[in-house]
Amino acid sequence: MKKKVVSLLVAAMTVASLTACGGSDAPAANQEPAPAPAEKQEAEPASAEKQEAEPAPAESQAETPAPAADGEVISVGFAQVGHESDWRAANTKNYQDTFSAENGYELSFVDCDNDHAVQIETVRGFIEQELDYICIAPIQSAGWDTVLQEAKDAGIPVLIVDRAVDADPSLYTTALGCDMVAEGEAAGNWLAEYLNGEDANILVIEGSVGASATLGRTEGFNNIVAQNSNWKVLDSQSGDFTQAGGQEVMESFIKSYSDFNVVVCQNDNEAYGAMDAMDAAGITYGVDGDVTIISFDATHDGLQYTLDGKITCNVECNPLQAGFAEGVIKKLQAGESVDAWTLVVDEAFVAPGITSNYAITMTQEVLDGRAY
Numbered sequence: 001m002k003k004k005v006v007s008l009l010v011a012a013m014t015v016a017s018l019t020a021c022g023g024s025d026a027p028a029a030n031q032e033p034a035p036a037p038a039e040k041q042e043a044e045p046a047s048a049e050k051q052e053a054e055p056a057p058a059e060s061q062a063e064t065p066a067p068a069a070d071g072e073v074i075s076v077g078f079a080q081v082g083h084e085s086d087w088r089a090a091n092t093k094n095y096q097d098t099f100s101a102e103n104g105y106e107l108s109f110v111d112c113d114n115d116h117a118v119q120i121e122t123v124r125g126f127i128e129q130e131l132d133y134i135c136i137a138p139i140q141s142a143g144w145d146t147v148l149q150e151a152k153d154a155g156i157p158v159l160i161v162d163r164a165v166d167a168d169p170s171l172y173t174t175a176l177g178c179d180m181v182a183e184g185e186a187a188g189n190w191l192a193e194y195l196n197g198e199d200a201n202i203l204v205i206e207g208s209v210g211a212s213a214t215l216g217r218t219e220g221f222n223n224i225v226a227q228n229s230n231w232k233v234l235d236s237q238s239g240d241f242t243q244a245g246g247q248e249v250m251e252s253f254i255k256s257y258s259d260f261n262v263v264v265c266q267n268d269n270e271a272y273g274a275m276d277a278m279d280a281a282g283i284t285y286g287v288d289g290d291v292t293i294i295s296f297d298a299t300h301d302g303l304q305y306t307l308d309g310k311i312t313c314n315v316e317c318n319p320l321q322a323g324f325a326e327g328v329i330k331k332l333q334a335g336e337s338v339d340a341w342t343l344v345v346d347e348a349f350v351a352p353g354i355t356s357n358y359a360i361t362m363t364q365e366v367l368d369g370r371a372y
């Protein structure tokens with residue numbers, strides 16, 4: 001049975017009230033300048049964007065695109081982060097399926113291989129090609145002002161997808177994705193409930209440096225750490241959202257720390273690597289082990305490990321986001337305004353035998369219903 005997912009849904013309701021679905025108070029986002037938000041962070045100097053970088057070749061998804069209903073083929077460029085995780089593979093497939101020739105799109109897809117400079121040059125390439133729309137899943141949040149200004153000057157609507165940028169929102173059309181801070185807080189709130197006052201010696205395997213997914217999950221989790229005086233974060237290192245990275249960081253943690261009872265992995269692939277490292281070192285984990293593992297993403301395999309009791313809590317980050325991007329594009333095609341921000345809502349899952357106010361208890365049925 002579905003449990004109440006308090007923190008994520010509170011965040012969802014807060015943001016949903018700013019979106020079209022929830023009745024919008026948010027300003028319509030378009031290419032017109034809008035005031036910068038009060039808490040806008042400084043972006044990296046423009047020089048950071050000027051590194052030489054060869055854009056990876058775009059894979060056109062449509063040799064002979066079928067026209068949209070009104071006969072117009074819509075060209076969309078997607079500057080994707082890379083292929084670092086199962087989550088990313090599901091997200092890429094979702095975009096390729098949605099923006100297909102059959103659906104009336106010509107998708108130029110570029111895997112930027114986790115290289116910020118390549119991603120900037122990829123976007124420049126899309127601008128030069130005068131594509132109708134540009135979607136960017138930003139590898140890092142800083143360093144976007146210059147190229148976003150170039151897209152705006154060219155009159156090309158930009159959708160910031162999945163992760164966020166530290167840039168003036170007037171430079172892009174809309175943003176959509178999950179609330180990474182809420183995800184981190186959900187993990188922390190669940191842990192507090194689970195430990196019920198017990199001490200925690202925590203090791204964190206972070207995602208890629210500078211990515212908003214990393215920054216947000218870290219911030220959110222640390223918000224809850226600050227409320228628990230008997231919790232200690234012993235160390236926090238980047239595993240780059242990869243299985244190899246997770247394994248390497250965990251191996252080094254094992255050499256440095258002997259007394260830990262919680263490992264937080266900021267995505268499922270890192271958790272797989274961390275489990276390999278703990279298996280090799282003879283450290284037990286999971287509901288019956290010495291170490292509690294928290295993961296993020298809740299992909300199919302991650303939830304299988306949760307069902308098996310190896311990952312005790314898995315906080316979702318939903319990769320099926322292309323439909324939201326297509327919804328924005330359809331509105332813009334129709335001359336309608338779009339919201340500044342659309343939240344993709346997440347849930348959290350816990351191993352069988354655990355009941356939680358913050359997460360759904362895993363069952364085979366939940367796993368079978370997983371589309372990614």
Ligand code: AHR
Nearest residue numbers: 084085087213241267317
């Ligand atoms: O931005 C989403 C994150 O990026 C996912 O958690 C991770 O798996 C991916 O690489």
